[in-house]
Amino acid sequence: MNPPLTTSSAMTPALVIDEIVLDANIARMADFTASAGLALRPHVKTHKSIEIARRQLAAGAVGVTVATLSEATVFADAGCHDIFVAYPLWIDDSKIAMLRHLLERCSLLVGIDSAPSAARIVRTGLADTGHLAGMIEIDSGHHRSGVHPDEAGELAEAVQDAGLEVAGIFTFPGHSYSPTARRSAAQDEHDALSTAIRSLADHGIVARVVSGGSTPSLEFADSSVLTEVRPGVYVFGDAQQWELGTCDPSDIALTAIATVVSRSPDHLILDLGSKVLGADRATYSSGFGRLLDHPDARLTALSEHHATVTGVDLERGTRVRVVPNHVCSTVNLADEYLFAAPGGRVTVCPVNARGRNR
Amino acid sequence: MNPPLTTSSAMTPALVIDEIVLDANIARMADFTASAGLALRPHVKTHKSIEIARRQLAAGAVGVTVATLSEATVFADAGCHDIFVAYPLWIDDSKIAMLRHLLERCSLLVGIDSAPSAARIVRTGLADTGHLAGMIEIDSGHHRSGVHPDEAGELAEAVQDAGLEVAGIFTFPGHSYSPTARRSAAQDEHDALSTAIRSLADHGIVARVVSGGSTPSLEFADSSVLTEVRPGVYVFGDAQQWELGTCDPSDIALTAIATVVSRSPDHLILDLGSKVLGADRATYSSGFGRLLDHPDARLTALSEHHATVTGVDLERGTRVRVVPNHVCSTVNLADEYLFAAPGGRVTVCPVNARGRNR
Numbered sequence: 001m002n003p004p005l006t007t008s009s010a011m012t013p014a015l016v017i018d019e020i021v022l023d024a025n026i027a028r029m030a031d032f033t034a035s036a037g038l039a040l041r042p043h044v045k046t047h048k049s050i051e052i053a054r055r056q057l058a059a060g061a062v063g064v065t066v067a068t069l070s071e072a073t074v075f076a077d078a079g080c081h082d083i084f085v086a087y088p089l090w091i092d093d094s095k096i097a098m099l100r101h102l103l104e105r106c107s108l109l110v111g112i113d114s115a116p117s118a119a120r121i122v123r124t125g126l127a128d129t130g131h132l133a134g135m136i137e138i139d140s141g142h143h144r145s146g147v148h149p150d151e152a153g154e155l156a157e158a159v160q161d162a163g164l165e166v167a168g169i170f171t172f173p174g175h176s177y178s179p180t181a182r183r184s185a186a187q188d189e190h191d192a193l194s195t196a197i198r199s200l201a202d203h204g205i206v207a208r209v210v211s212g213g214s215t216p217s218l219e220f221a222d223s224s225v226l227t228e229v230r231p232g233v234y235v236f237g238d239a240q241q242w243e244l245g246t247c248d249p250s251d252i253a254l255t256a257i258a259t260v261v262s263r264s265p266d267h268l269i270l271d272l273g274s275k276v277l278g279a280d281r282a283t284y285s286s287g288f289g290r291l292l293d294h295p296d297a298r299l300t301a302l303s304e305h306h307a308t309v310t311g312v313d314l315e316r317g318t319r320v321r322v323v324p325n326h327v328c329s330t331v332n333l334a335d336e337y338l339f340a341a342p343g344g345r346v347t348v349c350p351v352n353a354r355g356r357n358r
Numbered sequence: 359m360n361p362p363l364t365t366s367s368a369m370t371p372a373l374v375i376d377e378i379v380l381d382a383n384i385a386r387m388a389d390f391t392a393s394a395g396l397a398l399r400p401h402v403k404t405h406k407s408i409e410i411a412r413r414q415l416a417a418g419a420v421g422v423t424v425a426t427l428s429e430a431t432v433f434a435d436a437g438c439h440d441i442f443v444a445y446p447l448w449i450d451d452s453k454i455a456m457l458r459h460l461l462e463r464c465s466l467l468v469g470i471d472s473a474p475s476a477a478r479i480v481r482t483g484l485a486d487t488g489h490l491a492g493m494i495e496i497d498s499g500h501h502r503s504g505v506h507p508d509e510a511g512e513l514a515e516a517v518q519d520a521g522l523e524v525a526g527i528f529t530f531p532g533h534s535y536s537p538t539a540r541r542s543a544a545q546d547e548h549d550a551l552s553t554a555i556r557s558l559a560d561h562g563i564v565a566r567v568v569s570g571g572s573t574p575s576l577e578f579a580d581s582s583v584l585t586e587v588r589p590g591v592y593v594f595g596d597a598q599q600w601e602l603g604t605c606d607p608s609d610i611a612l613t614a615i616a617t618v619v620s621r622s623p624d625h626l627i628l629d630l631g632s633k634v635l636g637a638d639r640a641t642y643s644s645g646f647g648r649l650l651d652h653p654d655a656r657l658t659a660l661s662e663h664h665a666t667v668t669g670v671d672l673e674r675g676t677r678v679r680v681v682p683n684h685v686c687s688t689v690n691l692a693d694e695y696l697f698a699a700p701g702g703r704v705t706v707c708p709v710n711a712r713g714r715n716r
Contacts, residue, residue: 009451009452010452011452011453011716012452012716013715013716014716045662045663067662067663087619087663088619088620088627089619090617090618090629090674090675092617092675093367094367094368094369094370095369098369113620114620114621114674116675117619117620117674139622143622144620144627144659144661144664144666145619145620145627145664146620174661259448259450261445261446261447261475261503262446262472262475262503263472264497264501269446269503271448272715274636275686275687275690275713275715276715278632278636278637279636279638279639279684279687280632280637301502303502303532304403304425304686304687304690305403305425305445305715306502306503316474316475317448317450317474317478326637328633328662329632329633329637329662332633332662332691333690333691333713333715335713355633355691355692355693357630357633357634357663357691358369358370358371
C-alpha cells in the first residue's frame with residue numbers, strides 16, 4: 001500500500017500516483033508501439049504533467065498530443081518541440097498571440113475539418129513559418145467532428161490551396177468506449193483511414209502522417225495504415241478501462257485516497273465526490289468509480305463531496321483508494337499529485353496544465 | 359448580450375457572470391428569507407468567490423456555509439466571521455492545524471453525525487475555545503449522511519457529554535432535485551426536523567439553530583421549524599434549476615461562452631466539454647446543458663472538449679452562451695470569472711476556493 005494511504009500525514013482527498021505502476025505502463029506502451037511499427041504520440045490531456053510527459057518522451061514518444069492551444073503552451077514552454085493539437089481549432093483574433101507564441105517554440109500540427117477553419121489560420125499570417133501544418137480530421141464512426149473519409153481529399157486540396165500545408169490525416173475512434181465495440185471500432189478506424197488516404201491520393205496529396213488510436217481500441221491497431229497512435233489513459237488506467245477489460249486493477253497507477261466519514265447500516269460515505277472524481281458515468285459503468293482494494297464494493301451515488309459506497313463495511317476514519325471512472329476528468333480537478341515512490345518516499349508534483357481549456 | 363459574447367477579445371471557453379442578474383438573484387433571496395423570518399446562510403460552494411460572498415453578506419446573510427475546512431479557510435482569511443461546515447467532518451491528525459487556523463479567525467459550526475466523529479474533534483483540544491459548536495446532521499430522506507430524526511437527541515447528548523457544544527441540527531433535503539418531489543421533500547424536511555427537535559428536547563437539549571433548505575425546496579420552507587436556510591445555486595441558476603422549474607432563463611446569471619468550431623448536416627460542435635461544464639447529468643435533464651439564447655437546442659453529447667449540439671444551426675465561429683447543468687461543478691473547474699457589468703465593462707474575478715476539497 002502507498003504510504004499516504006496508511007499514514008495520516010497526507011490530507012484526504014488527494015490523488016496518489018504509484019510510480020512503479022506508472023513507469024511500467026509507460027514502458028509497456030512504448031514496447032507495444034515499437035513492436036507494432038507505430039510512432040507513439042501520447043495524449044497528455046490525461047495527466048497534464050510535464051514530469052510524466054518527460055518520462056513518455058524519454059521512453060521513445062515522438063512528441064505529444066494536446067486538446068487545446070493553452071494546453072500546448074504548457075508543454076512547449078517546458079521544451080517539448082513537437083506537438084499535435086488534435087482538435088478542430090477555430091482561430092479567432094483572441095487566439096492569434098497564443099498561436100504565435102507556440103510557433104516560436106515548437107513544430108505544431110493542428111486539426112482541420114473545414115476549409116473555413118483553415119482559412120482562419122492562414123489569415124493570421126502564421127501558416128508559412130515552416131512550423132505549422134494541418135491534419136485533416138476524419139470521422140471514423142464516432143460522429144463528433146471530422147469529415148467523411150470520401151471528402152478528405154477535396155478538403156485537403158482546399159486547405160493546401162488556401163496556403164496551409166497538409167501533413168496527413170487523423171481520427172479518434174471514440175466509439176471504442178464500449179465493452180462490445182473495441183475491435184469493431186478499430187476496424188472502422190482502419191477502413192476510414194484507408195479510404196481517406198485514397199481520397200487524398202486522388203487529389204495528388206500524400207498523407208505523410210496517419211494518426212489514430214484510442215486506449216480501448218489500441219491493441220487492434222496496425223501499421224498497414226497507421227503511422228502513429230495517440231493513446232492517453234494508458235498511463236494511469238481508470239475504472240472505465242478496468243470495466244472495459246483493457247487494464248487490470250494491478251495496472252491502475254492513479255487513485256484518489258479518501259476517508260470513511262459516515263456509516264449507516266447499508267452504506268458508507270467517503271469524503272470525496274464529483275468535485276474530486278468528476279461526474280463521468282458511462283452506460284456500462286457499475287457506479288461512479290471503484291475501490292481498488294475492495295472490488296466488490298460499488299459507488300452507488302456521488303454528490304459534490306460525498307461518495308456513497310455499498311458492498312463493503314469499514315470503520316469511520318479508514319482510508320481507501322478510489323479508482324476514478326474517467327481519470328482525465330479527475331486530473332483536471334486537481335492542483336497536484338502525490339507521487340508515491342518505492343521505499344515510501346512521497347513527493348508533490350503539480351498538474352501543470354490543469355484548467356487549460358482554451 | 360454580454361460584451362464577451364459579441365466581441366472576440368475574450369477567449370472561449372470562459373465563464374461569464376451577468377452582474378445585473380447576479381445582484382437581482384442575491385436581492386430576491388435576501389428579501390424572500392427576510393419575509394419568511396428565516397436567517398440566510400448561503401452555501402458558497404456554488405460560487406467559491408470572496409466577492410460574491412461579500413455581496414451576499416452585505417445583503418443580510420448571517421454567515422456562510424461551506425463543504426470543507428479548506429474552503430472555510432478561504433472565506434475566514436477574507437474576513438468572514440461566521441462559518442458553518444455543513445459536512446460530517448472526520449478530523450484526523452492531518453486536519454488539526456487547519457481547524458486551529460480557522461478557530462483563530464472565525465466562529466465555526468461543524469456537522470456531526472456520529473459520536474466517534476465528535477470525539478475526534480474533542481481529542482484535538484480545540485472544542486473548548488468558545489468558537490466551535492456541533493450541528494447534528496439529520497437524514498430527512500436523501501439517505502446520504504445524517505442520523506434518523508429519532509436518534510438525534512441521543513447523539514446530541516453523547517456529543518455534549520464528550521465535550522463539544524451542540525448548537526442545533528441541520529439537514530439537506532437533496533431528494534428535492536426532482537421535478538415531482540420539490541414540495542414533498544420540503545415536507546419531509548419539516549417532519550424530520552420537527553421530530554429531531556423533540557428528540558433533543560427529550561434529552562434536555564434545545565436546538566438553537568435549525569438549518570435546512572435546498573434551492574429546489576426553498577419556496578416551501580417555513581419558519582415554524584427552521585431558523586435558517588442554506589441555498590447555494592440561487593445566485594447563478596443553472597440548467598437543472600431551469601428544467602426543475604425553480605428559475606426562469608432570465609434568472610440565469612452564469613453562462614459558459616463557447617465558439618462553434620465544427621458543423622455537420624445534423625449537429626454543431628462547441629469548443630467546450632466536460633472539462634469546462636462538468637459531466638453532471640440528472641435523470642430529468644434534457645442533455646448536458648442548455649443554450650441560453652436557443653432554448654430548443656439540445657446538448658446531446660459531451661466529450662472533454664467537445665459539446666455536440668442539435669436543434670439549431672449556426673455558422674462556424676459563432677459564439678453562444680451555454681448554461682451548465684450543475685453550476686457548482688462548472689465553477690470548480692474554472693480559475694476565473696468574467697464579470698460583465700452594465701455598460702459593457704468586463705472585469706476578471708478569481709474563483710478563490712476552486713479545488714478546495716479537503
